[in-house]
Amino acid sequence: MHSDRARLxxxxxxxxxxxxxxxxxxLIFVYAFTTEDKSYQWPPPGFTLKWFAVTWGRTDVWExxxxxxxxxxxxxxxALILGTLCAAAVSRTKFFxxxxxxxxxxxxxxxxxxxxxxxxxxxxxLADIPxxxxxxxxxxxxxxxxxxxxxxxxxxxxxxxxxxxxxxDLGANSFQTFRYVILPNISTALLAGGMLAFALSFDxxxxxxxxxxxxxxxxxxxLEELVRPRERPVTNVVAMVVVLVTFLPILAAYYxxxxxxxxxxxxx
Amino acid sequence: xxxxIRFSGVSRHYGDVKAVDRxxxxxxxxxxxxxxxxxxxxxxxCLRLIAGFERPTAGDIxxxxxxxxxxxxxxxxxxxVFQDYALFPHLNVRDNVAxxxxxxxxxxxTRQKAAxxxxxxxxxxxxxxxxxxxxxxxxxxxxxxARALVNKPKALLLDEPLGALDLxxxxxxxxxxxxxxxxxxxTFVFVTHDQSEALSMADRxxxxxxxxxxxxxxxxxxxxxxxxxxxxxxVGSSNVLPPExxxxxxxxxxxxxxxxxxxxxxxQGHAAQVKTVSFLGTATxxxxxxxGTPMTMLLPKGAVIPKxxxxxxxxxxxxxxxxxxx
Amino acid sequence: MSDQxxxxxxxxxxxxxxxxxxxxxxxxxxxxILPPALWLGIIYLGSLFALLAQSFFSIDEFTGQIxxxxxxxxxxxxxxxxxxxxxxxxxxxxxAVTIGAAIIGFPVAxxxxxxxxxxxxxxxxxGIMMPLWSSYLVKVYSWKLILAKEGILNxxxxxxxxxxxxxxxxxxPIIGGNSLSVSVTGTFLVFLYVWLPFxxxxxxxxxxxxxxxMLEASGDLxxxxxxxxxxxxxxxxxxxxxxxxxxxxxxxxxxxIIPQIVGSSRRFIGQAxxxxxxxxxxxxxxxxxxxxxxxxxxxxxxxAKRKGAFDAL
Numbered sequence: 001m002h003s004d005r006a007r008l009x010x011x012x013x014x015x016x017x018x019x020x021x022x023x024x025x026x027l028i029f030v031y032a033f034t035t036e037d038k039s040y041q042w043p044p045p046g047f048t049l050k051w052f053a054v055t056w057g058r059t060d061v062w063e064x065x066x067x068x069x070x071x072x073x074x075x076x077x078x079a080l081i082l083g084t085l086c087a088a089a090v091s092r093t094k095f096f097x098x099x100x101x102x103x104x105x106x107x108x109x110x111x112x113x114x115x116x117x118x119x120x121x122x123x124x125x126l127a128d129i130p131x132x133x134x135x136x137x138x139x140x141x142x143x144x145x146x147x148x149x150x151x152x153x154x155x156x157x158x159x160x161x162x163x164x165x166x167x168x169d170l171g172a173n174s175f176q177t178f179r180y181v182i183l184p185n186i187s188t189a190l191l192a193g194g195m196l197a198f199a200l201s202f203d204x205x206x207x208x209x210x211x212x213x214x215x216x217x218x219x220x221x222x223l224e225e226l227v228r229p230r231e232r233p234v235t236n237v238v239a240m241v242v243v244l245v246t247f248l249p250i251l252a253a254y255y256x257x258x259x260x261x262x263x264x265x266x267x268x
Numbered sequence: 269x270x271x272x273i274r275f276s277g278v279s280r281h282y283g284d285v286k287a288v289d290r291x292x293x294x295x296x297x298x299x300x301x302x303x304x305x306x307x308x309x310x311x312x313x314c315l316r317l318i319a320g321f322e323r324p325t326a327g328d329i330x331x332x333x334x335x336x337x338x339x340x341x342x343x344x345x346x347x348x349v350f351q352d353y354a355l356f357p358h359l360n361v362r363d364n365v366a367x368x369x370x371x372x373x374x375x376x377x378t379r380q381k382a383a384x385x386x387x388x389x390x391x392x393x394x395x396x397x398x399x400x401x402x403x404x405x406x407x408x409x410x411x412x413x414a415r416a417l418v419n420k421p422k423a424l425l426l427d428e429p430l431g432a433l434d435l436x437x438x439x440x441x442x443x444x445x446x447x448x449x450x451x452x453x454x455t456f457v458f459v460t461h462d463q464s465e466a467l468s469m470a471d472r473x474x475x476x477x478x479x480x481x482x483x484x485x486x487x488x489x490x491x492x493x494x495x496x497x498x499x500x501x502x503v504g505s506s507n508v509l510p511p512e513x514x515x516x517x518x519x520x521x522x523x524x525x526x527x528x529x530x531x532x533x534x535x536q537g538h539a540a541q542v543k544t545v546s547f548l549g550t551a552t553x554x555x556x557x558x559x560g561t562p563m564t565m566l567l568p569k570g571a572v573i574p575k576x577x578x579x580x581x582x583x584x585x586x587x588x589x590x591x592x593x594x
Numbered sequence: 595m596s597d598q599x600x601x602x603x604x605x606x607x608x609x610x611x612x613x614x615x616x617x618x619x620x621x622x623x624x625x626x627i628l629p630p631a632l633w634l635g636i637i638y639l640g641s642l643f644a645l646l647a648q649s650f651f652s653i654d655e656f657t658g659q660i661x662x663x664x665x666x667x668x669x670x671x672x673x674x675x676x677x678x679x680x681x682x683x684x685x686x687x688x689x690a691v692t693i694g695a696a697i698i699g700f701p702v703a704x705x706x707x708x709x710x711x712x713x714x715x716x717x718x719x720x721g722i723m724m725p726l727w728s729s730y731l732v733k734v735y736s737w738k739l740i741l742a743k744e745g746i747l748n749x750x751x752x753x754x755x756x757x758x759x760x761x762x763x764x765x766x767p768i769i770g771g772n773s774l775s776v777s778v779t780g781t782f783l784v785f786l787y788v789w790l791p792f793x794x795x796x797x798x799x800x801x802x803x804x805x806x807x808m809l810e811a812s813g814d815l816x817x818x819x820x821x822x823x824x825x826x827x828x829x830x831x832x833x834x835x836x837x838x839x840x841x842x843x844x845x846x847x848x849x850x851i852i853p854q855i856v857g858s859s860r861r862f863i864g865q866a867x868x869x870x871x872x873x874x875x876x877x878x879x880x881x882x883x884x885x886x887x888x889x890x891x892x893x894x895x896x897x898a899k900r901k902g903a904f905d906a907l
Contacts, residue, residue, distance in 0.1 A: 013701030020698065021725040021790060024736035031739055040742035042749045082630040089626035101627065104634045112848015114864050115884045118871055123641035142638050145630065162354035165321050168341040169348045170368035173612035184358040203729045222731045226855050239732045250727045254720060340616035
């Protein structure tokens with residue numbers, strides 16, 4: 001039958017698309033166990049857990065990981081505050097600048113990362129700001145705002161209408177209304193937005209190369225290894241761990257926003 | 269009678285849009301007051317002005333003799349039943365009802381007891397632990413009512429509270445609300461676009477159009493003695509007769525109104541052409557063309573029913589013709 | 595019953611602030627918007643404009659110093675053949691990646707939106723979400739593994755005795771090269787892989803908004819399934835495709851890491867910007883190069899807005 005054939009073709013095409021998206025990542029998992037350490041030989045001549053121990057002992061990896069975690073945490077907190085404020089303002093009224101504000105929030109992620117990066121770097125140069133932990137955070141928080149904003153704004157719209165009025169009608173002032181009505185209703189969206197912002201910051205490399213100076217976040221460390229490979233098996237192990245670590249917040253964000261109108265991860 | 273709510277020349281303009289324009293209202297304490305009008309006529313804005321969600325651009329609003337300029341909603345001793353009920357989705361039914369008492373600082377046990385009693389009053393005892401999403405529309409409406417009344421407000425504001433219910437439930441709730449209002453003795457201000465709802469429930473009705481009040485009066489006055497063609501037309505589709513027509517009958521050149529049920533077939537009278545005939549169950553509605561003026565008549569069960577296209581004669585008693593402005 | 599018309603609760607400072615905000619609602623909006631507007635306005639827009647301003651300066655060819663005089667000379671340099679080639683190459687690549695992503699992504703989005711139900715819906719959703727959010731560098735790295743000479747792809751061709759086919763392909767000028775990992779084809783594959791999820795999500799969102807009754811109506815009016823897809827589904831999915839293409843296009847235009855790791859020595863805009871601002875120290879030319887993707891995206895977004903693509907974002 002015609003439509004059944006169409007469905008079979010579609011199924012194959014969709015399956016091919018999904019496989020194309022997932023097989024390369026799975027390949028990393030195999031390479032993390034290979035005994036070959038000079039080349040990317042396939043199939044791997046043997047399997048070993050040795051490289052996990054080697055990676056565990058590498059201080060440069062630990063330092064890069066710790067810097068990445070710190071940057072991602074602080075950036076996420078800043079993005080949560082700014083994104084929530086922005087979403088609250090935009091959802092509250094039809095004030096004239098709301099389109100401008102939405103555009104302003106989305107711009108850092110809509111324009112290529114290299115432009116954000118090079119802009120910040122030349123601004124730091126002009127203002128004589130030395131590279132530091134905070135120059136990295138400045139860049140990361142800027143493009144993380146949009147993720148929090150996108151998650152919060154839809155939820156805010158749902159709350160901001162008659163629910164806020166009902167709360168005020170029942171005697172609650174603005175702060176009590178925020179505490180007892182708005183916050184409980186937006187908290188999961190904020191949590192999801194925060195996790196996605198964390199994942200985004202943890203993974204960012206393009207802007208970071210311009211704002212980090214000599215410091216190494218984990219992605220910068222990986223980029224170095226990609227351009228000038230030193231110890232390939234260690235890179236394999238780190239890559240696998242990074243995949244596993246980023247999956248957790250994504251899964252959590254998905255379960256937090258499931259069944260709501262907010263789709264986690266929109267507008268990455 | 270003390271006045272519960274008084275508007276003096278109140279306006280609410282949004283730029284060029286005059287949502288409410290120089291409105292005067294005086295609602296007595298303990299009154300069941302309905303604001304009736306088509307959508308966009310300003311009735312809901314008036315209610316929101318009383319609650320404090322909107323602020324007037326001109327004029328004064330008094331609640332129980334006190335000017336409410338600069339008083340935010342949370343300090344006004346009035347409560348609102350919202351059109352969409354606005355139940356808090358993250359709280360269960362009991363906590364929804366107890367919300368106002370929680371804000372007022374009552375102890376948990378006290379407020380939960382009061383909430384359960386309020387739920388009992390609206391026949392929802394035992395529903396306290398459910399989430400609002402697990403309730404039907406009619407049940408949510410009762411929760412909203414209990415949530416407002418548990419605070420013992422001086423006046424209750426209802427914004428089209430029955431709009432989302434089906435016909436049977438609506439009629440039942442109309443009666444219940446009326447009984448409730450009489451028992452509690454507090455002022456109800458009720459916004460609706462349904463004329464039969466306003467007429468059957470209210471002590472007095474204010475008819476709104478284009479941000480202005482066209483007429484205020486008892487349901488009988490509104491129904492039988494409309495002061496403007498809009499009122500006659502909107503409240504129960506009266507036949508509006510043009511001034512020339514009325515001048516020929518009474519000598520007064522003004523719009524006239526005749527209720528459809530007052531019109532009957534007659535041996536002599538006004539020649540009329542029958543356009544359509546619709547059977548309504550208890551009566552039959554006949555649309556007519558009387559010398560260029562469209563009219564309808566309601567014929568009771570058992571009456572002779574004309575056929576469409578037929579030419580008939582119709583008439584009405586002289587005192588069934590209400591001359592507007594007279 | 596409380597006899598007071600007003601309830602005056604003394605709730606201190608917060609209560610008074612709340613009263614004031616109620617009296618002046620615009621003040622609340624202003625206070626809410628102030629911190630993000632300041633942050634984004636000063637840090638982001640400020641830097642962006644500072645960069646763009648530098649594109650109107652030029653560099654002295656003899657001293658290598660930046661001359662702070664307004665000029666369009668630097669923009670003129672973009673049209674030198676060696677620089678203009680970079681722009682053309684990047685735009686062609688971005689277009690190719692966009693088209694490729696639309697072709698591979700559409701069936702996935704369509705299946706996820708139309709047929710996947712219950713458990714499968716969640717699997718499809720996560721199946722698109724996971725690659726989207728996986729580490730960018732890890733994704734690039736995985737292709738380095740795949741395309742390597744001793745890697746899985748060559749092994750596959752050898753095992754199937756198809757090496758001659760691969761070699762024939764690699765001998766084609768421009769798209770070929772010594773091996774896949776140093777060819778433009780390799781760059782294209784990695785771009786396609788990394789940006790594909792960005793195409794699928796908006797298409798899926800726009801397809802999910804098409805009510806099934808609309809497709810049934812088309813069938814009811816006598817359309818064959820293929821006709822329904824062509825005349826009803828595709829036009830309705832178009833805003834989603836355009837929304838997705840905004841991502842794939844923009845991301846490809848600005849990337850400088852992928853062609854650096856997998857690809858030939860021919861440069862793309864991102865690499866040019868990186869090189870000019872870095873080792874060459876020619877900030878004006880780097881800034882002028884950075885304006886190119888901004889301008890291209892502005893035109894693209896303007897067209898997309900007119901096609902209603904923003905509703906599908």
